[in-house]
Amino acid sequence: MTDYCHPVSSDFTPAERLEIENLKMHKSDLLDDIEKLKMDIEKVMSEIQDFELTEENKNIARDKKFLSGKKKFNMDPKKGIQYLVDNKLVEWKPPAVAEFLYKEEGLNKTAIGDFLGEREDMHLQILKAFVELHEFSDLNLVQALRQFLWSFRLPGEAQKIDRMMEAFATRYCDCNVNVFQSTDTCYILSFAIIMLNTSLHNPNVKDKTTLERFISMNRGINNGGDLPSELLTKLYDSIRSEPFKIPEDDGNDLTHTFFNPDREGWLLKLGGRVKTWKRRWFILTDNCLYYFEFTTDKEPRGIIPLENLCVREVVYARKPYCLELYNPNSKGQKIKACKTETDGRVVEGKHQSYMISAATAEDRDSWIQSIRASITKDPFYDLVTVRKKKVINNGVTEE
Numbered sequence: 001m002t003d004y005c006h007p008v009s010s011d012f013t014p015a016e017r018l019e020i021e022n023l024k025m026h027k028s029d030l031l032d033d034i035e036k037l038k039m040d041i042e043k044v045m046s047e048i049q050d051f052e053l054t055e056e057n058k059n060i061a062r063d064k065k066f067l068s069g070k071k072k073f074n075m076d077p078k079k080g081i082q083y084l085v086d087n088k089l090v091e092w093k094p095p096a097v098a099e100f101l102y103k104e105e106g107l108n109k110t111a112i113g114d115f116l117g118e119r120e121d122m123h124l125q126i127l128k129a130f131v132e133l134h135e136f137s138d139l140n141l142v143q144a145l146r147q148f149l150w151s152f153r154l155p156g157e158a159q160k161i162d163r164m165m166e167a168f169a170t171r172y173c174d175c176n177v178n179v180f181q182s183t184d185t186c187y188i189l190s191f192a193i194i195m196l197n198t199s200l201h202n203p204n205v206k207d208k209t210t211l212e213r214f215i216s217m218n219r220g221i222n223n224g225g226d227l228p229s230e231l232l233t234k235l236y237d238s239i240r241s242e243p244f245k246i247p248e249d250d251g252n253d254l255t256h257t258f259f260n261p262d263r264e265g266w267l268l269k270l271g272g273r274v275k276t277w278k279r280r281w282f283i284l285t286d287n288c289l290y291y292f293e294f295t296t297d298k299e300p301r302g303i304i305p306l307e308n309l310c311v312r313e314v315v316y317a318r319k320p321y322c323l324e325l326y327n328p329n330s331k332g333q334k335i336k337a338c339k340t341e342t343d344g345r346v347v348e349g350k351h352q353s354y355m356i357s358a359a360t361a362e363d364r365d366s367w368i369q370s371i372r373a374s375i376t377k378d379p380f381y382d383l384v385t386v387r388k389k390k391v392i393n394n395g396v397t398e399e
Contacts (some may be wrong), residue, residue, distance in 0.1 A: 011034055065089060072294070074108040077115035083259035094122070099131035100149060110264070110295050117160025124163070131167045136175040141186065141232075142193060142238040144172050149244055154283060156263040156370075165190055181223040184391045187354065188221045193235060194244075201243040204286045211236050214314030220392040261285040263370040268319065268357040277319065277357065284367075289325070302339035304354060309335065311371045313364065321364040325354040325371075 012020065065087050070096040073080025081097065084090040090100050116127045134151070136144040148168050154161055168228050169186035173179070180186045188310050192214070199209040209217075263284040268277045269291060280301065287307060290300040309325050316322040327335055337349035358364035 070106055074111050077111045094125040094129040098128045101130055102269045108295055109153040113155045117155045117164055127167050131171040137173045142235050145190060145193060156261040184387055185222045188388050192218055197239050197244050200240055224392055262374050270355040284370055287374055304337045306375050311368050319357040321358040321361050323356050323364050323368050
C-alpha cells in the first residue's frame with residue numbers, strides 16, 4: 001500500500017526527497033500567502049467601497065448644502081452667500097463669488113442684482129469681477145446692454161443702479177476704446193436707452209419717445225459734443241424693433257412694468273378681511289404698488305393703484321415701523337385695488353386702507369419717500385441729471 005501511495009519515492013535520493021519536502025512546504029506557504037493576499041484584497045476592496053460610499057455621501061451632503069445655500073440666497077442674498085462661504089462651497093473672493101453669480105443656474109435674478117448693488121468694498125470688487133465676466137468687444141451699446149441686463153435684474157434703489165451702471169459703462173469703454181470719449185457718455189446713453197425701452201414698450205406710457213426726441217435728449221453728452229445721429233438712430237431702431245428681455249425666473253408676464261421699478265423689497269401687509277400679517281414682496285412702479293407672495297411669482301397677488309392715495313407713518317400696537325396707504329377724500333370707502341385669490345380669480349380688494357410694516361424705521365421712511373415720489377413724479381430721470389449737467393458743462397468749459 002505504501003509503495004502504491006509513493007510509487008517513485010524509492011527512486012529519489014535522500015537529498016532529492018528532502019528537496020521535494022521543501023518544495024511541498026514552500027507550496028503550502030505560497031498557498032497560505034495567496035489566501036492572506038485574497039483576504040487583504042477583499043479588505044482593501046471593502047475599504048475602497050466604504051471610501052467611495054463615504055465620498056458619495058459627502059457629495060450628496062455637499063449637493064444638499066449647495067442647493068440649500070442657493071435657496072437661502074434667493075430669499076436673502078447676503079445670508080445665502082454667507083452660508084455657502086461658511087460651508088466652504090464658495091470661496092469668499094471676488095472672482096469666485098462673481099463666477100457663482102454669473103454661471104450658477106437657479107439663482108433669482110432679483111437677488112443677484114440686489115447683492116451686486118451693495119456699497120461695501122467687497123461687494124464693489126465682486127461687481128467689478130462680475131462685469132468683467134461679460135465680453136462687450138465689438139458690440140454696440142444696445143447689444144451690450146441686452147447681454148448685461150440678462151444676467152441679473154436691476155434693483156429698485158437709485159444708488160444701487162448707479163453703481164451697477166457705472167461698472168457697466170467702465171467695462172464697455174474698456175472693451176470698445178474708441179466709441180465714446182468718456183465713461184460718463186456711455187453711462188448717460190445707457191440710461192437713455194433703458195428709458196427709451198420703457199417708453200416704447202410699456203403699455204402704461206402713452207407719450208412714446210420719437211427718434212427726434214431721443215436724439216435731442218442726448219445732445220451734448222459726448223464731452224459737450226453730440227454723438228453721431230447715425231449711431232443714435234441705429235440704437236433707437238434696435239430698441240423699437242425688440243425690447244429688452246428679462247430672464248423668466250425672476251420676472252413675470254408684466255415684464256416691462258417691472259423692468260425698472262422705483263423700489264422693491266419684503267414688507268408685511270395686514271389682511272383686509274382676516275387681520276393677519278403676511279410677508280409679501282412689494283414692487284413700486286408706474287404709480288402702482290404690486291405685491292407678490294414670492295419674488296419668482298409670474299403674477300402679482302395684488303395691485304394697488306396709488307392715484308388719489310396718500311401715505312403716512314402710523315403707530316400700530318402690534319407691529320413697529322408701520323406706514324398706511326389711505327384715501328384722504330373717501331374715508332370709510334374701499335380703495336380701488338384688486339387681488340388674486342388662491343383659485344386664480346381676480347377680485348376687488350377689501351381694504352379701506354392698507355397697513356404695511358417695514359423691518360426698520362429707515363426702511364419705512366424710505367418706502368414712504370419712494371411712494372410719495374411715485375405719486376407725484378417719475379424719479380427715474382433724476383438719476384442721470386447731475387451726470388448729464390456735468391458732462392455738458394465740462395464740454396462747454398473745455399471749448
